[in-house]
Amino acid sequence: MKILVCISNVPDTTARISFTPDGKAFNTSGVQFIINPYDEIALTRALELKESLGGSVTVINVGKPDTEANIRKALAIGADDAIRVNADPSDAYFVASQIAHVAKTGGYDIILTGKESIDYNGSQVPGMIAELLGIPSVSVATKLTIDGTTATLEREIDGGKEIVTTPLPFVASAQKGMAEPRIPNMRGIMSARTKPLAVTEPQGSPAFTVNEKYELPPAKAACKMIPADNPAALIDLLHNEAKII
Amino acid sequence: MPVLVFAESIDGKFKKSAFEAVSYANETAKILGTTTTAISVGNITGDDLKQLGEYGASKILSVTDSRLNNFVNQAYASVIAQAAKDEGAEVVVLSNTYTGKAVAPRLAVKLQASLATGVIQLPSKGDKFTVKKKSFSGKALSEVVCNTPVKILSVAPNSFTIIKSPATPSITAYNPAIPDTDFRSVSGEIVKSSGKVSVTEAEIVVSAGRGMKGPENWGMVEELAAELGAATACSKPVADIGWRPHHEHVGQTGKAISPNLYIAIGISGAIQHLAGVNSSKVIVAINKDPEAPFFKAADYGIAGDAFEVVPKLIEAVKAFKASHH
Ligand SMILES: Cc1cc2nc3c(=O)[nH]c(=O)nc-3n(C[C@H](O)[C@H](O)[C@H](O)COP(=O)(O)OP(=O)(O)OC[C@H]3O[C@@H](n4cnc5c(N)ncnc54)[C@H](O)[C@@H]3O)c2cc1C
Numbered sequence: 001m002k003i004l005v006c007i008s009n010v011p012d013t014t015a016r017i018s019f020t021p022d023g024k025a026f027n028t029s030g031v032q033f034i035i036n037p038y039d040e041i042a043l044t045r046a047l048e049l050k051e052s053l054g055g056s057v058t059v060i061n062v063g064k065p066d067t068e069a070n071i072r073k074a075l076a077i078g079a080d081d082a083i084r085v086n087a088d089p090s091d092a093y094f095v096a097s098q099i100a101h102v103a104k105t106g107g108y109d110i111i112l113t114g115k116e117s118i119d120y121n122g123s124q125v126p127g128m129i130a131e132l133l134g135i136p137s138v139s140v141a142t143k144l145t146i147d148g149t150t151a152t153l154e155r156e157i158d159g160g161k162e163i164v165t166t167p168l169p170f171v172a173s174a175q176k177g178m179a180e181p182r183i184p185n186m187r188g189i190m191s192a193r194t195k196p197l198a199v200t201e202p203q204g205s206p207a208f209t210v211n212e213k214y215e216l217p218p219a220k221a222a223c224k225m226i227p228a229d230n231p232a233a234l235i236d237l238l239h240n241e242a243k244i245i
Numbered sequence: 246m247p248v249l250v251f252a253e254s255i256d257g258k259f260k261k262s263a264f265e266a267v268s269y270a271n272e273t274a275k276i277l278g279t280t281t282t283a284i285s286v287g288n289i290t291g292d293d294l295k296q297l298g299e300y301g302a303s304k305i306l307s308v309t310d311s312r313l314n315n316f317v318n319q320a321y322a323s324v325i326a327q328a329a330k331d332e333g334a335e336v337v338v339l340s341n342t343y344t345g346k347a348v349a350p351r352l353a354v355k356l357q358a359s360l361a362t363g364v365i366q367l368p369s370k371g372d373k374f375t376v377k378k379k380s381f382s383g384k385a386l387s388e389v390v391c392n393t394p395v396k397i398l399s400v401a402p403n404s405f406t407i408i409k410s411p412a413t414p415s416i417t418a419y420n421p422a423i424p425d426t427d428f429r430s431v432s433g434e435i436v437k438s439s440g441k442v443s444v445t446e447a448e449i450v451v452s453a454g455r456g457m458k459g460p461e462n463w464g465m466v467e468e469l470a471a472e473l474g475a476a477t478a479c480s481k482p483v484a485d486i487g488w489r490p491h492h493e494h495v496g497q498t499g500k501a502i503s504p505n506l507y508i509a510i511g512i513s514g515a516i517q518h519l520a521g522v523n524s525s526k527v528i529v530a531i532n533k534d535p536e537a538p539f540f541k542a543a544d545y546g547i548a549g550d551a552f553e554v555v556p557k558l559i560e561a562v563k564a565f566k567a568s569h570h
Contacts (some may be wrong), residue, residue, distance in 0.1 A: 011518045013497050017384040037498050078415040092360065093353065096303045118382045118497055118520075122362050127318070127350025136319060136430035142491065156492065157343045157435065159443035160254070162316070166430035176498055177491045208359040212375065213388040217523070223530070223540045228549025232561035234529065237545060239565065242527045245449075245473070 001055030001146065003046040004108040007039040007131075008089065009067040009117045010023035012237070019214045026119075026214065037068045038114025038183040040077070042174035045144055047071055047078040047182070053146060056080045062089045062098045068197065078185035082195070090210075092120075096128030097205035103133060108162035110151070111171040115140045120211070123173070129173040138164050141175035163202055219228055247282040247304070248274040249334035251325050252297055252515060253344050254287050261446065262340040262402045264300050269400045270338040270426050271410055272367050274544025281412075282306065284328050284419070286321065291416065298414035300407065306419035312428060316344060320427040322351035327421040329356055329395070339366065341399035342445070349399050359391030365404040368396075382497045382520035402446060403503045404524070438492055447476035449506045452481035452495060452522070456511020456532065456551055460488035465555045472562045480500070480512045483490075496521035511551045516540025531555070 012032040013033040019027050035043075046057045058076040085098040086093045088166045103111060111130075116123040123139065130137030131138050142161065143154035149168050156175055176179045184192070193201065226234045250270035252263040271281040282300035285294060287309070294305050306328055313320060325348065329337050337352065339345040341363045353360035359374075365386075366377040373390045376398055380387040444450055451470040457463060463477075470477045477493060484494035495502055497520035507525035511532060512518060519542050522528070530543035533550045540546045547554050 011381070013382075013520070017381045019385070092350070094361075096350075098352075120380050120387075121378075121501070122360075123346045124350045124353070124360055124362060127347060128354050131319075131322070132349040134426070137347070137351070137429065139318070140343060153514060155343070157316075158260070158446055160435055160437040161492070162435045163433040164430055165433060170430065176494065193375075195508035208353070208357075208391070208393045209361065210390045210392065211380075211387045212373075212379070212390045215386050217383070217386060220542060220544065223543045223546045225540075225546050225548060228547050228554055231547060231554055231558040232564065234545055234558065235561045235565045236549065238506065238527070238529075242544065244527055245565070 001050060001053045001110065002106070002108045003049060003055065003057045003110045003112065004103055004106060005043045005046045005057060005074070005079065005112070006038065006125065007043065007059050007061050007070065008036045008072050008117045009033045009061065009063055010036045010117050012174045013037070013118065016032065017216070023066040023213045033067070033070060035073060036114050036117045037181070038116065038174055041176060042112035042114055043074055043077060044179035044182050045174060046110070048179060049110070049146060058083060060085070060099055060102060062087055062095045064088060071197060072192050073184060074237055075107045075180050075195045076188040078188060080195065082197040084197060084199050085161070085202050086199050092122045092124035094127060094205060094207040096125045096132060098202055099125070100129050100132035101203045102200070103129065107169045111169070113171070113173045115173045115175045122161040125172040133136050135169050135171060136166040137171040138166060139173045140175045142175045144178055145174060179191050246331050246335050247280045247326070248277065248336045248338060249329050249332050250281060250283050250302070250338040251345070251348070252285045253285045253340055253342060254285060254289055254394070256291055257287060258293060259289070259296060262342055264407050265298040265402065265405050266338050266340045267297050268407045268410070269367070269405050272408060273336055273338065274301070276367060276370055280304070281330050282334070284308065284325060286324065287499070294416050295414060298412045299409055299458050301410035302414050303412045303414055305414045305416045307416055308419050310420050310423065312423065315432040317428055317430060317432060318351060319430070320423050321348045322355060323423050323427050324421055326352055326355040327331055328419065335395055337397045338352060339397070339399045341401050345399045349397055353397050354397045356397070357395045358395035359393045360397045361389045361391060363397045363401040364398050364450065365401050366376050368398065379524060382522055383501060401503065403448070414465070438490070440446050442474065442476040443528035444476040444478050444493065445502055447504050449475035450471045450502060450504045450525070451475045451508045452480070452512060453480035453483070453510040454512030455482050462552070463489070465559065469508070469559050469562065470553060472559055472566070480518055509539055509543070510555060512539060514538055514542055535539050
């Protein structure tokens with residue numbers, strides 16, 4: 001089983017989000033970057049599948065050299081090798097094109113991603129990779145099992161879940177539930193240093209969109225406190241003031 | 246060049262998000278000086294199809310190919326892409342639901358189109374076509390410029406107010422050819438989570454955290470939700486330790502929701518939790534610690550013990566309902 005796991009480099013979940021004064025760029029100063037949490041779930045499931053079925057797990061990242069710390073972390077968690085496409089991940093179509101280009105000749109049975117990245121929340125890359133490769137995709141999957149050349153997945157839908165079966169190869173995006181992320185151990189960290197990390201140059205595919213400007217959501221007005229012994233006052237405010245019930 | 250909108254349905258009925266999407270598409274069409282064509286997939290009665298007219302669709306393409314009765318993202322993308330080409334649409338609108346998320350990226354590749362997911366405002370069309378969306382898991386907003394002739398916008402559920410704009414729509418049967426290779430993945434069984442309101446679509450969500458002390462205490466949370474017609478949700482640790490099912494987990498690593506009313510009981514208000522819920526229109530926090538961070542993000546707060554406050558709140562809701570009937 002050859003598995004490719006796409007990982008993106010995102011601000012830590014506790015990071016204070018701020019932007020440059022002109023609002024045109026994310027202010028990275030003092031921000032720690034981590035592997036996107038959903039990608040870690042995908043990576044862990046890939047490793048579990050490799051452990052039970054044999055094969056290999058490759059991680060791929062489209063990013064500049066500063067993402068290598070997190071690529072090494074993925075290797076420390078257990079991936080066998082890594083590929084970095086040396087480019088700014090300017091938009092989802094660009095990223096998906098780069099990954100699809102690598103995957104075309106890689107002979108992967110499964111391509112896994114997270115359900116979305118926690119920075120741009122696009123949920124675009126997995127479906128685009130699948131379309132570019134002309135293979136099936138399953139999004140927001142909470143379960144993935146393989147039986148021979150068929151995969152069975154559970155995906156979230158409104159108000160429940162759906163069981164989907166698909167032949168290999170396919171792309172799936174991981175949601176919480178698919179696996180419990182692993183923490184790298186000392187041996188993993190040591191061996192990660194010498195695992196292969198190939199750097200390739202991007203193919204000339206376009207970006208379709210540009211994130212041009214950012215802002216913080218409008219600040220909330222101060223919270224109105226209601227005495228604990230009179231919750232009826234809350235209902236009154238929700239009805240008469242907020243007008244939502 | 247009409248705006249094309251995919252109106253999602255379930256069990257033969259349009260979802261609320263479909264009306265939001267049609268409404269969004271129609272307001273966009275007004276900005277662009279054009280009309281709105283809606284596409285629907287599934288066996289939907291003429292009367293139900295006509296509902297889309299109330300939100301401004303002047304033409305409805307009705308796809309009834311029975312192979313699409315079960316959702317298959319590849320085939321849905323093929324049908325919508327073909328419709329976009331046949332209609333000459335430059336803007337395609339979907340809902341940013343599970344279905345929309347599965348279809349839109351494929352559609353973008355097929356149409357070589359810009360895709361902006363989870364948009365919360367109408368596009369502005371100066372010298373650039375720009376839309377606003379949430380980013381950084383709700384901690385920021387970003388403006389996305391779409392630089393291709395065709396643009397695909399998926400609308401965040403519950404963020405765009407439905408605007409009625411009655412039109413008398415024409416209804417056309419539309420069944421383009423779909424390649425067999427689109428049906429390689431097969432949707433099987435659907436397992437509904439306890440038949441209650443789904444947390445991503447619910448207008449009111451009652452959520453509880455570790456402050457509830459144990460799963461045996463969730464009765465009052467469920468009762469309050471039932472009284473309000475709300476969905477139930479929970480914080481991450483509560484799902485992690487198995488007090489509640491994973492699908493209830495909201496926050497940065499769970500579901501992102503934006504109901505009209507979010508009631509948080511015994512949840513501290515950690516930044517990762519807030520990331521998934523802070524775009525709710527009104528937030529109520531109930532916490533026994535008056536210094537709990539949630540109060541900084543809430544509109545209304547009750548500093549008190551949930552085990553005393555919630556039963557009283559349930560009584561207050563019952564009394565309110567009794568007096569408003
Ligand atoms: C990478 C990462 C991702 C994360 N993603 C998420 C996420 O998606 N969603 C999420 O929720 N969390 C997430 N977290 C966890 C988050 O940081 C918090 O730990 C979590 O939200 C805390 O849950 P809680 O508020 O239920 O529990 P606690 O922090 O234990 O808070 C319990 C609260 O209940 C109150 N309380 C106690 N007893 C009572 C009572 N009798 N009546 C009223 N109030 C009472 C306490 O005052 C306290 O404020 C994430 C963390 C990390 C590191």
